[in-house]
Amino acid sequence: xxxxxxxxxxxxxxxxxxxxxxxxxxxxxxxxxxxxxxxxxxxxxxxxxxxxxxxxxxxxxxxxxxxxxxxxxxxxxxxxxxxxxxxxxxxxxxxxxxxxxxxxxxxxxxxxxxxxxxxxxxxxxxxxxxxxxxxxxxxxxxxxxxxxxxxxxxxxxxxxxxxxxxxxxxxxxxxxxxxxxxxxxxxxxxxxxxxxxxxxxxxxxxxxxxxxxxxxxxxxxxxxxxxxxxxxxxxxxxxxxxxxxxxxxxxxxxxxxxxxxxxxxxxxxxxxxxxxxxxxxxxxxxxxxxxxxxxxxxxxxxxxxxxxxxxxxxxxxxxxxxxxxxxxxxxxxxxxxxxxxxxxxxxxxxxxxxxxxxxxxxxxxxxxxxxxxxxxxxxxxxxxxxxxxxxxxxxxxxxxxxxxxxxxxxxxxxxxxxxxxxxxxxxxxxxxxxxxxxxxxxxxxxxxxxxxxxxxxxxxxxxxxxxxxxxxxxxxxxxxxxxxxxxxxxxxxxxxxxxxxxxxxxxxxxxxxxxxxxxxxxxxxxxxxxxxxxxxxxxxxxxxxxxxxxxxxxxxxxxxxxxxxxxxxxxxxxxxxxxxxxxxxxxxxxxxxxxxxxxxxxxxxxxxxxxxxxxxxxxxxxxxxxxxxxxxxxxxxxxxxxxxxxxxxxxxxxxxxxxxxxxxxxxxxxxxxxxxxxxxxxxxxxxxxxxxxxxxxxxxxxxxxxxxxxxxxxxxxxxxxxxxxxxxxxxxxxxxxxxxxxxxxxxxxxxxxxxxxxxxxxxxxxxxxxxxxxxxxxxxxxxxxxxxxxxxxxxxxxxxxxxxxxxxxxxxxxxxxxxxxxxxxxxxxxxxxxxxxxxxxxxxxxxxxxxxxxx
Ligand code: NHV
Numbered sequence: 001x002x003x004x005x006x007x008x009x010x011x012x013x014x015x016x017x018x019x020x021x022x023x024x025x026x027x028x029x030x031x032x033x034x035x036x037x038x039x040x041x042x043x044x045x046x047x048x049x050x051x052x053x054x055x056x057x058x059x060x061x062x063x064x065x066x067x068x069x070x071x072x073x074x075x076x077x078x079x080x081x082x083x084x085x086x087x088x089x090x091x092x093x094x095x096x097x098x099x100x101x102x103x104x105x106x107x108x109x110x111x112x113x114x115x116x117x118x119x120x121x122x123x124x125x126x127x128x129x130x131x132x133x134x135x136x137x138x139x140x141x142x143x144x145x146x147x148x149x150x151x152x153x154x155x156x157x158x159x160x161x162x163x164x165x166x167x168x169x170x171x172x173x174x175x176x177x178x179x180x181x182x183x184x185x186x187x188x189x190x191x192x193x194x195x196x197x198x199x200x201x202x203x204x205x206x207x208x209x210x211x212x213x214x215x216x217x218x219x220x221x222x223x224x225x226x227x228x229x230x231x232x233x234x235x236x237x238x239x240x241x242x243x244x245x246x247x248x249x250x251x252x253x254x255x256x257x258x259x260x261x262x263x264x265x266x267x268x269x270x271x272x273x274x275x276x277x278x279x280x281x282x283x284x285x286x287x288x289x290x291x292x293x294x295x296x297x298x299x300x301x302x303x304x305x306x307x308x309x310x311x312x313x314x315x316x317x318x319x320x321x322x323x324x325x326x327x328x329x330x331x332x333x334x335x336x337x338x339x340x341x342x343x344x345x346x347x348x349x350x351x352x353x354x355x356x357x358x359x360x361x362x363x364x365x366x367x368x369x370x371x372x373x374x375x376x377x378x379x380x381x382x383x384x385x386x387x388x389x390x391x392x393x394x395x396x397x398x399x400x401x402x403x404x405x406x407x408x409x410x411x412x413x414x415x416x417x418x419x420x421x422x423x424x425x426x427x428x429x430x431x432x433x434x435x436x437x438x439x440x441x442x443x444x445x446x447x448x449x450x451x452x453x454x455x456x457x458x459x460x461x462x463x464x465x466x467x468x469x470x471x472x473x474x475x476x477x478x479x480x481x482x483x484x485x486x487x488x489x490x491x492x493x494x495x496x497x498x499x500x501x502x503x504x505x506x507x508x509x510x511x512x513x514x515x516x517x518x519x520x521x522x523x524x525x526x527x528x529x530x531x532x533x534x535x536x537x538x539x540x541x542x543x544x545x546x547x548x549x550x551x552x553x554x555x556x557x558x559x560x561x562x563x564x565x566x567x568x569x570x571x572x573x574x575x576x577x578x579x580x581x582x583x584x585x586x587x588x589x590x591x592x593x594x595x596x597x598x599x600x601x602x603x604x605x606x607x608x609x610x611x612x613x614x615x616x617x618x619x620x621x622x623x624x625x626x627x628x629x630x631x632x633x634x635x636x637x638x639x640x641x642x643x644x645x646x647x648x649x650x651x652x653x654x655x656x657x658x659x660x661x662x663x664x665x666x667x668x669x670x671x672x673x674x675x676x677x678x679x680x681x682x683x684x685x686x687x688x689x690x691x692x693x694x695x696x697x698x699x700x701x702x703x704x705x706x707x708x709x710x711x712x713x714x715x716x717x718x719x720x721x722x723x724x725x726x727x728x729x730x731x732x733x734x735x736x737x738x739x740x741x742x743x744x745x746x747x748x749x750x751x752x753x754x755x756x757x758x759x760x761x762x763x764x765x766x767x768x769x770x771x772x773x774x775x776x777x778x779x780x781x782x783x784x785x786x787x788x789x790x791x792x793x794x795x796x797x798x799x800x801x802x803x804x805x806x807x808x809x810x811x812x813x814x815x816x817x818x819x820x821x822x823x824x825x826x827x828x829x830x831x832x833x834x835x836x837x838x839x840x841x842x843x844x845x846x847x848x849x850x851x852x853x854x855x
Contacts, residue, residue, distance in 0.1 A: 107205025291323025323446025337521025351636030423482030552640030617662030711824030
């Protein structure tokens with residue numbers, strides 16, 4: 001511990017004047033009543049906290065909507081200005097008499113000077129840490145003035161940029177002078193290949209003033225020492241700061257319970273020394289309810305609470321929801337290369353999921369409701385893992401709470417992506433502070449599965465041509481050394497110190513590169529062959545990794561989302577407005593090129609948008625199935641990307657307004673717990689069962705029916721077999737030629753039933769791609785039953801109707817199903833929910849399918 005001078009001791013450890021009057025801590029929310037001002041302008045306007053300067057300007061009609069049209073370029077001036085935020089708050093004499101006071105800023109973006117009553121409390125330099133500032137000696141009775149001065153993140157980076165003398169390879173930083181890498185600030189806010197550039201400033205997480213007596217819990221870590229079905233050993237580790245000048249007696253109380261069951265309470269008497277104290281309370285829970293990932297059972301959570309009592313009064317307490325489980329990452333040399341898979345509660349788990357980017361360009365707009373909706377979308381689509389990608393942020397705690405509750409494992413990157421970074425002492429100090437802060441903040445979450453140093457920096461250093469870019473080899477050498485310092489030394493050391501049981505990997509991909517087949521056998525892989533390599537989706541059948549942590553394909557968002565940023569005159573693939581919302585250079589051309597392999601490419605823009613959605617869903621589903629089919633060699637499939645941060649053309653499966661793209665529905669189908677998957681191997685059609693279930697199905701039956709597109713059944717048979725536990729297996733093989741006698745106008749319907757007769761999976765196999773099918777012009781009819789908040793749509797068709805898309809003009813409406821095929825003669829009811837649906841106000845539905853638009 002640093003040596004404190006006597007005068008500092010006075011501030012840090014105020015005298016216990018009246019030891020009998022300990023009270024519960026008081027947390028005063030300071031989010032309300034802020035004003036902001038552009039430095040030099042002198043005009044103060046109301047502000048929202050947590051918030052960003054961009055949103056405050058928009059709310060005060062000082063900034064146009066950055067998402068609309070070509071407005072992005074018109075709002076870039078904001079990042080170059082300094083901004084101030086201020087508010088006052090009043091305190092009573094009684095409040096001031098509390099023994100200690102902390103002003104807590106949970107997040108400041110990024111370079112903020114904090115002033116209180118004439119005192120400079122702190123100069124911050126990291127968006128990813130919270131600041132707890134002791135203010136007991138600065139507070140006043142009555143009015144207190146709080147002010148935060150934000151320096152432009154661009155101006156703050158410039159002196160470093162100027163003195164470095166070379167430009168970092170930060171290609172996603174959409175500026176001529178790339179300063180993003182100098183700041184610990186969300187990389188994506190400087191632009192990305194799906195991202196608007198909004199380099200924000202602001203108080204982006206809550207502010208509180210905490211008044212307390214005697215002691216405070218600085219940290220509560222639930223350390224799962226060992227967990228099995230029979231016994232969980234859990235250590236509760238508290239860091240308690242005592243503000244008395246002399247040792248004081250305290251009682252630490254641990255309470256835990258499961259749901260409405262009995263509360264177990266344990267006590268421990270301790271002597272708190274002045275300053276920081278560690279208190280451990282180990283407990284053992286027999287036959288624990290284990291936390292299970294989505295699809296394997298309940299994500300069981302216990303309620304834990306730790307309280308500290310001094311002089312008989314609770315002076316501090318902290319709650320946690322605790323999921324008891326084990327998660328291991330097995331990365332070992334094996335006969336094929338190097339494995340990479342997760343073992344949860346002793347069972348190998350095929351990871352199914354996607355990559356998360358920040359859900360908004362203006363982060364504080366992501367409410368708790370939005371986090372929970374997104375996580376529900378993930379759960380409903382049968383995912384069990386999300387990778388929090390390194391170009392974004394360490395997410396809000398509510399995100400991890402939601403993941404805990406819904407059984408979603410989190411792969412957490414540290415926030416570094418796609419470029420080398422500085423490694424000077426100041427930079428390393430900032431990173432070490434941020435690592436400690438975030439590891440401690442997240443380590444008690446059941447969902448947290450692993451730490452990963454960064455996204456694609458190692459890959460970039462080796463394969464993205466940076467050697468050629470820097471003619472002076474010393475620069476490249478400095479970058480390589482920097483990589484070692486950050487990702488092989490500092491970050492693993494931090495994980496070891498604060499979260500020793502968790503797996504750490506230097507970066508993703510670990511070693512593999514999508515252009516180098518020999519490397520695919522090593523650990524995780526980002527396969528960008530179907531995008532940057534412009535390969536067909538079938539390449540995913542052969543380019544198999546041990547774990548696919550990224551692969552993707554773009555699609556436009558649906559028309560109602562396009563309509564939020566473009567006007568009908570802009571509805572053209574290469575219009576300026578559409579191009580401002582398409583940040584990937586090869587985007588539009590590639591969408592059309594790949595589409596032509598499978599579908600007829602339409603001229604009409606709206607039809608292209610629709611077919612592009614269908615194409616993306618088709619392609620990624622193809623990949624998911626290939627990965628699942630090839631387990632246990634391949635043990636994970638995380639597609640790029642789950643969500644969007646603004647309305648844009650991107651690789652996402654859910655658009656900015658929460659609308660599921662076709663791919664999200666296809667992902668849900670392809671990630672089903674038990675899935676039938678037919679795949680042609682040589683002259684055989686192999687019908688696989690892909691099961692993630694922990695139980696097997698003996699005496700299952702598979703019915704095969706070949707029918708034409710008008711519903712005439714040409715052949716039919718049933719076979720028996722077994723669906724093995726948690727495995728991919730061939731259930732049945734059939735000579736391909738015989739089945740596929742009429743490939744242009746027949747399909748194979750496969751239905752798998754358990755012994756009890758429940759349908760485990762039902763899938764259609766098409767012998768040809770749509771462009772080589774004689775699809776009938778299906779006459780789809782539908783009926784609508786409308787109620788408040790929902791409507792039921794019943795669709796039917798005499799002929800096969802492929803990829804039916806029901807459009808409704810309400811953002812974020814939820815569909816029980818969409819982008820599905822109707823078999824000839826089939827009737828299907830879907831339910832659409834949205835608060836905007838009102839009984840008696842008929843909604844304008846638009847229904848498309850591959851051979852037409854329903855009038
Ligand atoms: O381009 C889509 C996504 C990115 O948004 C994100 O950074 O980590 N993507 C592509 C790649 N990685 C990622 C692969 N990168 C390259 C491919 C080919 C050449 C250079 C880079 C994500």
